[in-house]
Amino acid sequence: MVDFEWYRSFVAIYKHNSVSEAAKARIMTQPAMSQHLASLEAEVGEALFVRTSRKIIPTERGKQLYSQLAPLIESLEETTMGFKSASLPSLRTVRIGSAHEFYLEKIIPRLPQLKTCTISNFGTADQLLELLKEDKTDIIITSKKYVTPGIEYAKLYDEQFVVVAPARLEVLETDSLKRREQWLAAQKWISYGLELPIIRRFWREHFKKRPLIKPTHVIPNLHIILKAVEIGEGLSLMPTYLLEKSMSERTKVIYGDLTVKNELFFAYKMKHKHLPEIQELMTLIRESDL
Structure with a gap:
């Protein structure tokens, strides 16, 4: 007879592509998680995953079983927690x-x-x-x-980042990615951190390389970065939600077709x-x- 916990463990392993990570997520030991999977595979009569050196990959039977089980298990867990919620302490x-x-x-x-x-x-x-x-x-x-x-x-949503520059900056008008990259790399940049968060991802996504730039200023506050851009201290990447209320006549979005998303x-x-x-x-x- 199949134990419901085997199903829950199977779904966790499928989501994490790892027995050890699934065990952490379910607050179980790895041997116990492995036993759940072995028991379910014995019940099904065939392997549900193929083991590799780094992760495990679901077999076709595993994919089929997951598509059937996942919505059912999520629904049951939601229902169970719904029953419990009435007795949960409230947060003042x-x-x-x-x-x-x-x-x-x-x-x-x-x-x-x-x-x-x-x-x-x-x-x-x-x-x-x-x-x-x-x-x-x-x-x-x-x-x-x-x-x-x-x-x-x-998941909350994806925030979108765009390149923001001082309004008076003369921008190279070109559709060539190579020329845009060269021009952008030659500008002064203001970064949120020394490791160039977002800027590094922007460069890799659009130019397929690491940015070989050193920020002129490192300022761990987006509102202050925007002020620095306004006075002409350099370019930066800013989330569009911030610009909706804070954009001024002293800044502008450049190369608007080059954006990057952050989950x-x-x-x-x-x-x-x-x-x-x-x-x-x-x-x-x-x-x-x-």
Whole structure:
């Protein structure tokens, strides 16, 4: 007889392409996870994955089984948690973590609609994840998705970044990617960090290489970066949501067909997933982008 937990473990392994990562996500030991898979494969009568040196790849039978099981298991888990939610403790205060800029543009306008008090924390994706792991925040908005036991992620949306320049800067008018790359590389740049976050991804996505540039200024605040661009200190990549309210006559978007996307996620403790306060906050933030 098939154990329901075998199915849950199978779905986790399928999603992570790894027995060890699936075990971490389900807060199980790796041997126990492997035993679940072996038992299910014995019941099915054939292999569900092909093992390689780095990961495991689903077989055709594995793909077929996943497509049948995944929606059923997700529905059952949602129903089960729905029953439990009534007995879950309510949060009188929601502890939120995000980047300063996102908080200012997307969360503050929604605070009047929240029915709870809030405590806010700001930092990088890594710093915010540590706060969540240490149970010092209830929910964070992050651009990085790590497999961490007891923590779940939900897609928020994709933020789009564009190249912003001082309004008076004379820009090379050309459709040639090579000439654009050469011109951009010769300009002054303002970066969020020394490792050129977003700028590096932009370069690789459009020019298929690492950017060989050294930023003139490193400023870990997008609002201040925009001010620096306004006074002519260089170019930078900015999220379009920030420009909608902050764009001035002293800046302009250049090479508008060259953009780069950055995924944003909600991250929260799995035990808090169905708390009304967490669901309300997630809904309000999503609505802010409509």
